[in-house]
Amino acid sequence: MAATIRSAKSVPVPTGLQRLNPVWLLGELSETRFWMYLLLLPSLALIIGVVLYPTFYGVELSFQSMRLNRPANNGFAGLAQYQRMWGDPVFWLSLRNTALWVTATTFLEFSLGLMVALALNRNLVGSKLLGVLILVPYFLPNVVAGNIWALLLDPRLGVINDLLLKLGLIEGYKAWFADPTTAMAAAILVEVWHGFPFFTLLLLAGLKGIPADLYNAATIDGAGRLSQLRLVTLPMMRTIIAAAVILRVIGLVNSPDLLLILTGGGPGRATQVLSLYAFQTAYKDFNFGYAGALSVVMFALLMLFAWAYVRISKVNEE
Template sequence: MYLLLLPSLLLLFLVVAYPTIYGFVISVREMRLTRPGLNGWVGIKHYVAMMSDRVFWISLKNTAIWVAAAVTIEMTLGFIAAVALNRNLPGTKLFGVLILLPYFLPNVVAGHMWALLLDPRLGVINDILVQLGLLSSYKAWFADPNTALAATILVEAWHGFPFFALLFLAGLKGIPEDLYKAAAVDGAGSFTKFRLITLPMLKTVITAAVILRVISLVNSPDLLLVLTGGGPGNSTQV
């Protein structure tokens, strides 16, 4: 049996283990492609330098806020959208297409679109907020260290919540309607049905969706980079 597993284990080692081990090995060496003679073992020098770098800790904090806030908002909006689409009311198919549109937009396109919408001189959102009296003057959302990260998180939430909506809708479609009917006969209200039926049945879907989205946000902060480039200062550096 172990001989049959050997090809798979070898493939896993070559694809997963070897690159990981090699990455750690080169992290404890000084690698200068232009001056090979200076290459050599430096131990944890790079890690010490990283830990003593103020920007590293700022970026770590921003990354935690960026991921946690974006996933929370996206998951909430996605669940609300999925529940609405699952009711099969008139117009839900069109509503479903409109909900999915943001996720189909490339990050660069979405980033530049929102940069224009929130532009401090020409942005239509600033104009609406001023007209409603919520702002006294146009605001440079991405140029203010106090609002830049929050603004990018909201843009990311708008762009990413259809991912959760799509997975949650698939999960809701897989829950037998008989469970809700039986619960209703037993006198269960909407909140009880949600707590005892919907959440447990969606637990696997929720876990998988959150893990995939966290990986995506950590690995690809391109929307944030398009909007702010990590600035102003290091307020949105991740």
């Protein structure tokens, strides 16, 4: 008891000047529950400045009439932009093309990425070198990848046209990106080549985390390779697959750069997607209000897709 009294007496009582010392104030604050909120303030400020403010400003912009080439008509427009969108045939065509672009590309990239990940997971000779080489397309910027394939598929100088002609698969040099019947398919194949390593990398990481005992038990029960894939591999990687698919869909919907380089949305709007339409509306027509409305619709569709996919895949039930 005496020792406790002596230790309490030895604690210095802060004077008026010490109470104004920032170091002393921080030391006192660190002993309270408010300290963790203070540490979160820089992250909160970053989120507000980089994420929340641009998002709310984009939503606000969608209710404005803002055309840089017609400043006299700028101002609050209410739902006029959305009413125009409802009767805009280019919007509905872009929406349909976006669904085709995202669905076909995601399915092909996931299928190819899964096959490559399963092959690399077997640890065969040269698999590490092959794994590095497979990731090379994903490291290339979209601008570089788009220009490379624009040259490869060029109707006059393209190597691929020359090879297909020599193999007898085509009768003459073909302008793949200038033909409405082949432009979207050619652009999808280019995007699949560029993006499938994303799935390969994530799925390979998921495969490494599956215990080998599950495969041994499945083999004892008489399950073959396909049965093991269906009953063991895919269910065990459900969370990773859901995250990869959602992230890839978001990237495809929001990135018009590859289509902008390869086709520019043509020919005849055959490859016009929503993100490209919003980009051209903003920076060619200078109609930022309508572009903001298009962006809000894309944001809502992505949120709806993410919610529906998580519900269907039952990831939150694991």
